[in-house]
Amino acid sequence: xxxxxxxxxEADPSLPLIRMARxxxxxxxxxxxxxxxxxxxxxxxxxxxxxxxxxHWDARTGGSWRYVSVVRGTEYGFHGCFHEVRPxxxxxxxxxxxxxxxxxxxxxxxxxxxxxxxRLRSQSLVDSIESRDGILRSGxxxxxNEGYAKLDGMLHDGTV
Amino acid sequence: xxxxxxxxxEADPSLPLIRMARxxxxxxxxxxxxxxxxxxxxxxxxxxxxxxxxxHWDARTGGSWRYVSVVRGTEYGFHGCFHEVRPxxxxxxxxxxxxxxxxxxxxxxxxxxxxxxxRLRSQSLVDSIESRDGILRSGxxxxxNEGYAKLDGMLHDGTV
Numbered sequence: 388x389x390x391x392x393x394x395x396x397e398a399d400p401s402l403p404l405i406r407m408a409r410x411x412x413x414x415x416x417x418x419x420x421x422x423x424x425x426x427x428x429x430x431x432x433x434x435x436x437x438x439x440x441x442x443h444w445d446a447r448t449g450g451s452w453r454y455v456s457v458v459r460g461t462e463y464g465f466h467g468c469f470h471e472v473r474p475x476x477x478x479x480x481x482x483x484x485x486x487x488x489x490x491x492x493x494x495x496x497x498x499x500x501x502x503x504x505x506r507l508r509s510q511s512l513v514d515s516i517e518s519r520d521g522i523l524r525s526g527x528x529x530x531x532n533e534g535y536a537k538l539d540g541m542l543h544d545g546t547v
Numbered sequence: 548x549x550x551x552x553x554x555x556x557e558a559d560p561s562l563p564l565i566r567m568a569r570x571x572x573x574x575x576x577x578x579x580x581x582x583x584x585x586x587x588x589x590x591x592x593x594x595x596x597x598x599x600x601x602x603h604w605d606a607r608t609g610g611s612w613r614y615v616s617v618v619r620g621t622e623y624g625f626h627g628c629f630h631e632v633r634p635x636x637x638x639x640x641x642x643x644x645x646x647x648x649x650x651x652x653x654x655x656x657x658x659x660x661x662x663x664x665x666r667l668r669s670q671s672l673v674d675s676i677e678s679r680d681g682i683l684r685s686g687x688x689x690x691x692n693e694g695y696a697k698l699d700g701m702l703h704d705g706t707v
């Protein structure tokens with residue numbers, strides 16, 4: 388399996404914003420499908436030791452979503468609404484239910500790099516530098532990198 | 548009619564965030580209703596020369612909304628999704644369709660001040676200082692102050 392690149396994750400130097408970029412050996416269309424089809428999304432999102440159960444999923448502009456991640460018997464809930472779902476961009480809100488007052492505004496872009504490669508870019512916007520740094524300290528990069536490695540495999544074996 | 552206070556609108560000194568606060572001679576419950584009942588909301592929101600037509604309105608967690616403001620025959624569309632709707636807080640997204648790539652994450656809080664007074668606090672979060680300053684330069688305070696003056700009247704005469 389080709390590993391295109393590790394995810395690049397960085398905080399903006401002055402804004403409460405985290406940016407991420409990751410290349411995949413696929414098309415933007417398949418990458419979009421991996422993020423909008425609930426059965427596919429549940430298979431790859433999160434760390435290797437996590438099972439994701441979709442509670443609610445309506446991936447269209449004005450829809451909403453909720454899923455539960457199960458790690459060694461403990462459940463962690465996440466939910467939000469889809470502000471916009473279009474082939475090149477998804478804008479959605481995101482709350483981890485363990486910190487119910489916190490809300491992030493997330494944007495994902497699906498870009499065609501040609502030659503069967505596509506770039507996923509994302510940003511996560513919160514309302515304080517402290518919240519941004521708390522997310523960075525939470526170990527998010529483990530789940531992101533393990534999740535995208537699973538997605539690499541699903542793209543390679545034709546699951547997506 | 549009692550005028551409690553003008554709206555206080557200010558940019559955060561370093562974040563892409565605009566904060567607003569306004570007191571009303573009412574309860575948090577009625578203030579919440581004025582922001583969630585589409586028929587009431589359409590009557591007060593926006594400048595005096597604007598007519599608001601609700602296209603879609605589902606003010607519950609995971610719902611969405613769209614309205615059109617008509618000013619001297621020209622229509623301006625706005626839409627978003629409701630991340631959370633609860634009696635003390637609404638979190639929603641906001642896009643002015645004249646700038647469809649722009650998205651704000653808005654939070655409204657309804658606070659009880661006692662003695663039949665309530666405070667509305669809100670914040671609007673965007674992803675750049677330039678966007679924040681563009682919103683501030685757009686003349687937003689005219690629509691906000693004229694809208695809240697209409698809401699004062701509706702609270703006074705029992706419409707809400």
